[in-house]
Amino acid sequence: MEKRFIKAEDLFELKSVTDPQFSPDGKKCVFVQTEMLEKKNDYASNLYIIDIKDGGKPKQWTYGENRNHSPRWSPDGTKVAFVSNRSGKNQIFVLDAAGGEAKQVTDFRNGANGPVWSPDGKRIACSVSLKPDEDLLAKDEEKKDDKKLEPFVAQEMKYKSDGAGFWDGKYRQTVIVDLADGKAELVAKGEVDYHLQCWSPDGKSLVLSADESPERDLSFKSDLWLMDIQTGNKTKLTNGTGYFGNAVFSPDGKYLGYTGHEREFENATLTQVWVQELETGNIQCVTENMDILVGDAVAADFHQGANSPGLIWGEDSESFYFLATDQGNTVLYFANLAGEVYPALLDQQHVYGYTLDGKNQRIVTAISNPVLPGELFQLEVTTGEVKQLTFVNEKVLESVTLSQPEQISFEASDGTPLNGWIMKPAGYEEGKKYPLILEIHGGPHAMYANSYFNEFQVLAAEGYVVLYINPRGSHGYGQQFVNAVRGDYGGGDYQDVMDAVDHALEKYDFIDKDRLGVTGGSYGGFMTNWIVGHTDRFKAAVTQRSISNWISFYGVSDIGYYFTEWQIQADLSDLEKLWKHSPLAYVDKINTPLLILHSEKDYRCPIEQAEQLFIALKRQGKETKFIRFPESNHELSRSGKPNLRLSRLASIVDWFNSYL
Template identity: 35%
Template sequence: MPAPNLITAEDLYQFELITDARIAPDGRTAIGAIQRIDHKTEKKHSNLWLADTQTGKLRQFTYGDWSDSSPRWSPDGRTIAFLSNRADEKQAQIYLIPLDGGEARALTNLKDMSIGSLEWSLDGKQFLCAIRQKDKEAIEREKDEQKKKLGVVARHITTTRYKGDGRGYLPEEKWHLWLVNARSGKAKQLTNGRNDEFESAWSPDGQWVAYASNIQPQPDLTPEMYDLFIIPASGGEPRQLTTPPGYKFALSWSPDGRWLAYLGSDKPGEWWRNTNVWVTAVDGRTPPRNLTAAADLNAVAGSGSDTGGGQMNPPTWSPDSRKLYFQAEYKADICLMSVTLDDEPGVERVIAAHGLVGLFTFDAAHQKVAYTLASQQHPAHLFVRNLTTSKEKQLTRFNGWLKRKSLGQIEEVWFTARDGYPLHGWILTPPDFDPRQQYPSILEIHGGPQTQYDRGFMHEFYYLAAQGYVVYWSNPRGGQGYGEAHCGAIWNNWGSVDLTDVLDWAAFVRQRPYINPQRMGVTGGSYGGYMTVLLIGREPDLFQAAVTQRCVSNLISMWGSSDANWQFQQSIGENKPPYANLEKYWDQSPMKYIGAAKTPTLVIHSEQDLRADQEQGEQVFVALRQKGVDTELVLFPDEPHGLSRDGRTDRRVARLQHIHRWFDKYLK
């Protein structure tokens, strides 16, 4: 029998991933942006591809080693607008290309500006864009070679929202809405001021623009307090709509012009609650309604997969303005759902398949919907579904090389926690699995904690299984996708039932006859790194090796240093700072228990992690070294908190190899 073709760390270079997809107004064609990695330069490039929704024929539409992204069909379906940095790697512009062929034409020639979004007006005459100008100081520095060489002299900071993980120090300039003429490319600023305006939507007649903005006196201290506004597209003063306090995003104006839909919450600071689908009357005569309150669904599309699949778009209206389509997390799936505007809104699942429904768009007649769907066996493909016949067609078949790989088998299980609570988990066995043998195992713990392990493709899990490990993961209480009570179970109480749920999961898997109880490892990132450090301190005899990644270890010292500081204060410290609630922070901190740790532990952290600062990992490393516990620290330069998903590919490969090396050292 030939040796199995196994997943390798270097396979990360082979993936071609869908980052955007849209169906044409006539439903005959779909377009997608496909990202690939240049192994030599370590750069990510993307090009546009076209698919015939009838025949399934797929062809590449744009070419080149640059980034073509955000394709948008013109209302008549004859032209595609997209963003591209083909002329300047650091400055994307809007390009237009005819569907029937020809060269792409640069519509804009914006200088020192970033384009964050673009949407055609329904008459096809202009684009609504979110644009941020470059700081004047940065522009002046670029013009002077000596100043450019010396770099920034000092940063003068007057707000607590001055940095973002993966983005670095944030510019002083804000995101504002602009209108770009679709013929001339001339841009006109529509909104301005000291606040960001990013989330927006056209009115159906093209006369108005709706947007969300935080206009609080100190928005950095109340970051979830957003309001909705409408402003004439011709310019003028905005009018505020009456909505409950809370965060708001993903706006969508109804075809009849009466309603504005959005995603959000009316419980500021209570992040364990669901994001819901809301509608508010544009004329203000009807109070805002939470359409999905009774469904206990989280209307977002976040994914922990390391191969994408969790893209999200705003709710989409039916042509009669009586129904909305939206995405929701539900028991490890990201579902396409619908909800009616009836007095008692009805919620239904539109696509029954398990997996992650990413971006979805309808044709003009609402007879077809194009959507991406990822599964545990494959990264996202593009599909089209006829809503009348329910027939589906797969339009893309990228990453065909996976068919030649031996992945191993995933068993989905439900188990019971010690208090009788039902929990959801998965067990992946190695490709050459023999149930008569015993195997070393690795417990993976997700981040967040307000996320979920989903039915997306996890390259990391298959890679570790290919090295001869049983890999297992679950969704303990504290995460999303299983209702508000599940998510809120550890609010201001990390390391409580979430810890016992993880322990019960490890005990459940440990009972399998093919698990070697003396060869058990544990790893996780972010909150998963937190739980890993907590486990080696509170259960020092359970695991024989651990790898903690981008961990949270000391909730006191992390306060004030994270770009998500306000969220941590609300979810850990009862919305009080450590100096007003010190014991609460310390009791939940893994560093409180590190004195009992004896498990050999590898600490992995990124040097540009602005979510959980590098010192969080360093504290664990130094404490273990002083105790004489075998430990190493691996730091990745220039990388953010999201290294495992979005980092430079050679560093992602090195990260996996370090994890493999450490577990092999102690578990084999």
């Protein structure tokens, strides 16, 4: 078959596989498959099941053009609980593993999420959102949702959130549903968000994460609490200064493992693995000697609904596995209480989900790499053998040509080691010169990786060299590296990306130095704005969901007042410093044609950041265009409406095609 270059429209053919879950006996694995629906302009997620013992192709388990996700096996392996919006709002459903229709087990006023089985399989705990005076169940007349418009009153600084909108007075609470009679009991309630973590093996307690500080506008911690289900009494397990979650009991109930950090460097602090002995209260930081982030901080644009777990215990209650963001890869690690920590699956790839069959020493992993959007693989722990289980994107991949990037390493001007990738055009020919596009990730505390990035492949298919690196401030290279950007936006980080371009031009003679472009989103949008205000070396730029003015960002972003203090290390009492680090201050020096892309409902980097930049540029007669995406938030490029995701990609390509 003659292959073609990939197109933006191929997103409708690509499928995402996530959240694998082994059955308790290790014979089956259920997972979530998500795809785009072109006609409905939406997404559909369904459960699929693989027979691990007997092999064979995955079988579809749920059907419909809605969202079915978060599958969790009952302890005896006879049922699977999951979340579905098939009845309107997210509710909990249960499927019999032997077959048949799913049974809806919740019908709560505001929906339900995050099912957690009791050890005896007779009850399910889940999370709901409620106002302090709201009943769990809605009356029939209230289900119509035809309320009149009312003014919104804000009394807290944390009154809005990107993707969720304005805070409606609801708190996250915990409910336990008895499967025999359907009765539901609200067990963790109050004017606090209680995040359900796990159920104790003896069935008597739940672990919750919550911030019970009286001044939560200025508190950014999350403690773990052990709650006695019968009495409602809670015992604080952590010390009240850090941010902890992903808690899970060892099978014997002696230990609680969790992830988190003590906030030494605010949101730049590396997450660690902690194990607490419940009887003594002794806490051990298992990863204290590992200078990498526990968890998955990869910046990508494809994996829908990826939900990587914290740690997963082995059957012996002495060992466990976890993921870590490690120098351009997400690596699956093994550890035990004796202090051993080493990679269980080390390769140039992005592991974005996994599940463990402790009895048979097998792991099913969700893996992506630059030319593989994502599939499930089985790892035999004892032999190291890896076997591919799903081939959901095989048909598309057999018909298109993708570009395999080359990993690069070099030193910044100050000697700092840097890491990145260069992707040749999909139709690369020796002797030809090609334009280059520099891509900059958001965060800034995130990491480009050996993972599939659809935008990069589309640009490569259009004839561009794509350069992307992890500048200082990125995760994956240690605490000092990730912290280095704080208070220095536009300093060392700017020099890093400029050094990357210099390195690429020096090493690769197929790059046309007179046809350079730059783009990025969020922090990457800030850096794009900063770059074009400080150099004319780029002939075109596209800034996305960007920051242009730290002074106004402080008050308009959902994270503005604390993010600005943590990252720029200034507040509104130091306008000079905020303005010094604001790209808008250098707008008179911008000569590069600049396309501005922004979502109307972006509360993380609000659209007024783009409006200011656009008006300032137009007023000075600079070459610019402003495209606004309706009903979209900060996540447009990853999970926005499919037609708008394609429109965004087309706008980027058209702009660079016009100037490069």
